[in-house]
Amino acid sequence: MKSWPHSLVLSCAFATLVTLAPTAHAIEFNQLQLGKSSLSFVSKQMNVPVEGQFKSFRSRLAYDPAKPAAAKAELEIDMASIDAGSKDANDEVAGKAWFNTKAFPVAKFVATSVKPLGGNRLEVAGKMTIKGKTLDLSTPITVTQQGNTASFDGSLVLKRADYGIGDGIWADFGTVANEVQIKFRLVATAAAAK
Amino acid sequence: MSSRPAAPNPDNSYTFTAIGLHWLIALAIIGSFALGFYMADLPISPQKLRFYSWHKWAGVTIFLFVVLRLGWRLAHRPPELPAAMPAWQRSVAAATHVLLYLLMVAVPLSGWLMSSAKGFQTVWFGVLPLPDLLAKNEALGDLLQALHRLLNYGMAAIVFAHLGAALKHHFIDRDDVLARMLPFLRNPSGDTR
Numbered sequence: 001m002k003s004w005p006h007s008l009v010l011s012c013a014f015a016t017l018v019t020l021a022p023t024a025h026a027i028e029f030n031q032l033q034l035g036k037s038s039l040s041f042v043s044k045q046m047n048v049p050v051e052g053q054f055k056s057f058r059s060r061l062a063y064d065p066a067k068p069a070a071a072k073a074e075l076e077i078d079m080a081s082i083d084a085g086s087k088d089a090n091d092e093v094a095g096k097a098w099f100n101t102k103a104f105p106v107a108k109f110v111a112t113s114v115k116p117l118g119g120n121r122l123e124v125a126g127k128m129t130i131k132g133k134t135l136d137l138s139t140p141i142t143v144t145q146q147g148n149t150a151s152f153d154g155s156l157v158l159k160r161a162d163y164g165i166g167d168g169i170w171a172d173f174g175t176v177a178n179e180v181q182i183k184f185r186l187v188a189t190a191a192a193a194k
Numbered sequence: 195m196s197s198r199p200a201a202p203n204p205d206n207s208y209t210f211t212a213i214g215l216h217w218l219i220a221l222a223i224i225g226s227f228a229l230g231f232y233m234a235d236l237p238i239s240p241q242k243l244r245f246y247s248w249h250k251w252a253g254v255t256i257f258l259f260v261v262l263r264l265g266w267r268l269a270h271r272p273p274e275l276p277a278a279m280p281a282w283q284r285s286v287a288a289a290t291h292v293l294l295y296l297l298m299v300a301v302p303l304s305g306w307l308m309s310s311a312k313g314f315q316t317v318w319f320g321v322l323p324l325p326d327l328l329a330k331n332e333a334l335g336d337l338l339q340a341l342h343r344l345l346n347y348g349m350a351a352i353v354f355a356h357l358g359a360a361l362k363h364h365f366i367d368r369d370d371v372l373a374r375m376l377p378f379l380r381n382p383s384g385d386t387r
């Protein structure tokens with residue numbers, strides 16, 4: 001086996017120690033881990049809870065536990081990546097009455113303020129844009145930090161009619177309820193100190 | 195069915211309970227079959243979702259009545275078949291009835307399992323959520339959908355045979371086999387014709 005130059009081994013070990021060390025210096029969680037993150041929802045059809053999820057989304061995150069109020073968060077969701085529970089449902093919700101995915105391929109959330117609520121909870125307020133319509137939204141989020149990784153969890157209820165999702169024959173809430181339960185988990189790692 | 199706990203009914207008729215369950219379940223199965231057949235090919239719409247739910251609620255209700263009916267059947271001995279019936283006809287009749295009981299259980303059960311595998315839970319009358327016996331699994335869901343269809347078509351074929359046999363007994367053999375399940379066919383003298 002080829003031996004590595006001593007200095008390289010040492011500096012690698014040192015770099016590892018620095019990134020693993022507790023946050024004596026600023027640590028910023030800003031690398032979204034798509035594989036560990038999830039964005040799911042539960043809609044009610046004839047009072048039957050039906051689970052779905054978005055498989056593709058991007059997030060620009062910047063969260064420093066020492067300065068939570070300065071946190072930044074943006075989320076972009078690819079509407080075509082929806083799994084609404086079945087192939088029929090996926091085809092249906094891409095249509096004009098639902099998400100009109102061709103015209104509005106991306107839904108977006110931009111945080112405008114982050115307030116610490118004490119403990120590991122934050123109140124995040126921002127603007128949610130779905131199907132070209134932008135509305136204010138605010139939701140509590142729980143932050144769980146484990147070494148180099150932080151996970152941001154939350155759930156909220158959106159009313160589909162507020163965004164014009166499910167028009168025409170679907171506008172009646174008797175079959176598909178207005179309230180849609182959203183659940184998200186964004187997992188981010190900290191990039192090497194800048 | 196082999197258990198013979200009680201003596202046969204003296205007037206050679208089914209009990210009121212047996213007759214009631216027979217016709218209630220028969221009508222409900224015909225209705226659910228027609229609805230299932232019609233709804234499956236509809237384009238997706240709120241109406242389709244409503245039909246699916248109604249179909250599932252009806253199917254689960256039928257299942258419960260079938261359980262009651264099996265309970266009745268195990269505790270009672272049905273009236274004797276006419277003495278003139280040849281042995282092979284008795285065997286075919288017994289086999290048909292066993293198959294019908296099996297299918298009355300298997301058809302709703304396959305529908306329930308299919309719904310679970312497809313990820314659409316059954317919430318009875320929109321109120322009582324039934325447990326999902328299977329986790330969501332698309333391939334299994336498609337398989338159970340095919341099975342539900344196959345069992346239904348099998349059941350339809352056997353129901354037609356059952357119906358044909360009942361009519362043959364009444365109009366050709368002129369015995370009381372149909373009348374004891376449909377008492378208004380009996381004339382007041384107790385004679386069946």
Ligand code: HEM
Pocket residue numbers: 223224226227228229230231232234246249250251252253254256257298301302303304305306307308309316339342343346
């Ligand atoms: C005795 C009771 C039942 C009868 C006679 C019945 C009959 C049928 C029939 C004839 C079809 C159409 C099959 C086809 O041509 O594709 C069907 C479809 C269906 N049944 Fe049932 N069914 C019963 C019980 C149930 C139950 C208990 C459930 C669920 C809890 C259920 C769920 C379904 C579903 C979801 C479909 C649609 C499958 C598709 O999307 O193609 N059924 N049923």
